[in-house]
Structures are given as C-alpha cells and as structure tokens.
Amino acid sequence: MKQNIGYQFHTETKYLREPYSAGAFERLRNQETIKRRPLDRTVALPPPDRKNGFPLYAVLNARRSVREFEDRPVSLEALSQILWAAYGVSFRAGDFLFRTAPSAGALYPVEVYVAARSVEKLNPGLYHFAPASHSLRQRYEGDLSPLLAEAALDQDFLAEASFNLILTAVFERTTWKYGARCFRYIYLDAGHIVQNAALAAVSLGLGSCPVAAFFDDEVNALVGVNPARESAIYLLAVGWPRND
Numbered sequence: 001m002k003q004n005i006g007y008q009f010h011t012e013t014k015y016l017r018e019p020y021s022a023g024a025f026e027r028l029r030n031q032e033t034i035k036r037r038p039l040d041r042t043v044a045l046p047p048p049d050r051k052n053g054f055p056l057y058a059v060l061n062a063r064r065s066v067r068e069f070e071d072r073p074v075s076l077e078a079l080s081q082i083l084w085a086a087y088g089v090s091f092r093a094g095d096f097l098f099r100t101a102p103s104a105g106a107l108y109p110v111e112v113y114v115a116a117r118s119v120e121k122l123n124p125g126l127y128h129f130a131p132a133s134h135s136l137r138q139r140y141e142g143d144l145s146p147l148l149a150e151a152a153l154d155q156d157f158l159a160e161a162s163f164n165l166i167l168t169a170v171f172e173r174t175t176w177k178y179g180a181r182c183f184r185y186i187y188l189d190a191g192h193i194v195q196n197a198a199l200a201a202v203s204l205g206l207g208s209c210p211v212a213a214f215f216d217d218e219v220n221a222l223v224g225v226n227p228a229r230e231s232a233i234y235l236l237a238v239g240w241p242r243n244d
C-alpha cells in the first residue's frame with residue numbers, strides 16, 4: 001500500500017496493546033479452540049426478503065445499542081437477511097452490482113466477515129460474505145468470539161452475541177481514485193453498512209451493538225488479513241436482546 005497521509009492516519013490511530021509486541025499475534029494463533037487451517041467452503045444463504053419487515057420509522061425508533069444477549073441461536077434466515085440488508089446486492093447494471101448501502105464511487109472497499117458463534121445450520125467459524133452470490137465462504141472453523149471480545153478491549157458482550165460482523169477495508173480498491181481522501185469515504189461506507197445491519201436486526205426482533213474500540217491488528221490476525229492491504233475498521237455484535 002502506497003504511503004499517504006490517510007494511511008498514516010489510519011495506522012497511527014490504531015489501538016495497540018502496551019507494550020505492543022508481535023507476541024499478541026502468536027497468542028491468538030496458538031489458541032487451541034480454533035482450527036486456524038484456512039478453509040474455502042461455500043455456504044449458500046437463504047434468499048433474503050426484499051419487501052417486508054417492520055415499518056422503517058418504528059425500526060428507527062426501536063434501535064438501541066444492545067450489550068446483553070440471550071444464549072440462544074439466531075436462524076440462518078435472520079443472518080442472511082441482516083447480511084443482505086447490510087451490504088447485499090440490490091441492483092445489477094451490467095457488471096456493476098449496486099448494494100443496499102451507498103459507497104463512494106461505487107467502489108465498495110469494505111468487506112464483511114461473520115464470526116458465527118450460535119447460528120442455526122451454521123458451524124461456528126469465520127466466514128466471508130460474498131454479496132454477488134449471496135453466500136458465505138468459510139475461512140476458519142471454531143468460535144472466534146472469545147478472542148474477538150479480548151481483542152475488543154475485553155468487551156465481553158461480543159463473546160455472548162450469536163454472531164459478530166467484522167468489517168474490513170481493502171484500501172487499494174479506492175486509493176487509486178481518491179488517494180488519501182479515500183479514508184474518509186471508507187469510514188463513511190462502513191457506517192452505512194453497520195446502520196443497515198443494525199436496523200435489519202431490529203426488524204427481526206434482534207439487538208446489536210456497534211464496536212469500534214479494538215486492537216486493530218489483533219482483529220486483523222483473527223480474520224487472517226494483511227493489515228498493509230486490508231484492515232479491520234468496525235464490528236457489530238448481534239443476538240437476541242436479554243430483557244431481565
């Protein structure tokens with residue numbers, strides 16, 4: 001990735017564990033709970049509903065950040081619906097696949113991953129969302145959520161959520177056009193996506209909480225991306241709200 005002030009800003013505003021050490025990566029890699037063997041298994045997602053759901057204003061009124069979740073699985077249909085609402089394809093024009101969320105220059109630098117813990121018909125693991133085919137590609141097996149919670153400054157609710165979305169950005173998809181300014185656009189794109197997902201969750205009776213406080217390179221290590229090219233920017237914990 002070519003150095004520019006945007007990339008420098010992104011890098012210099014990362015949260016680092018003090019004292020920072022590459023040992024953190026090793027610790028994550030050595031976790032026995034996770035088979036870090038990269039997989040490339042495809043999981044078809046049920047077709048999303050594109051027409052119904054709760055009325056928009058009622059959903060906007062009901063959305064709150066939820067940090068207490070029931071230990072109860074979410075259906076694969078609900079995950080599918082949330083992914084489509086977040087960043088799914090809503091319009092095709094030739095080779096262009098427009099999404100539910102706007103994106104500067106329609107360059108879609110953001111990628112969405114799912115760290116699934118408790119989703120029906122889906123093994124715990126890390127999955128990459130493929131919007132064009134509305135499917136998931138499994139990257140890793142195992143429940144990443146305790147490690148994700150640890151990487152997110154020990155925010156334990158991530159380990160209680162049924163699944164967490166992990167948003168990353170592939171910088172070069174947008175730097176070629178917007179240079180350093182693209183970093184503004186990347187963060188704005190991510191905000192649209194997370195809000196779409198949060199509203200879809202409400203529409204399904206689920207709750208969510210956005211999370212931007214995390215040790216960036218620990219999340220990058222969990223997802224298995226090279227931070228010089230692709231880096232985590234935002235998380236969303238999703239599950240059944242606990243009302244006690």
Ligand SMILES: Cc1cc2nc3c(=O)[nH]c(=O)nc-3n(C[C@H](O)[C@H](O)[C@H](O)COP(=O)(O)O)c2cc1C
Pocket residue numbers: 063064065066067155209210211212213214
């Ligand atoms: C960019 C961003 C980052 C956030 N990061 C966190 C976080 O790391 N942990 C957390 O518990 N909440 C986080 N939140 C949620 C906010 O605390 C929450 O949106 C705010 O308190 C307003 O409450 P509401 O979402 O219920 O309207 C974040 C929200 C945004 C927009």
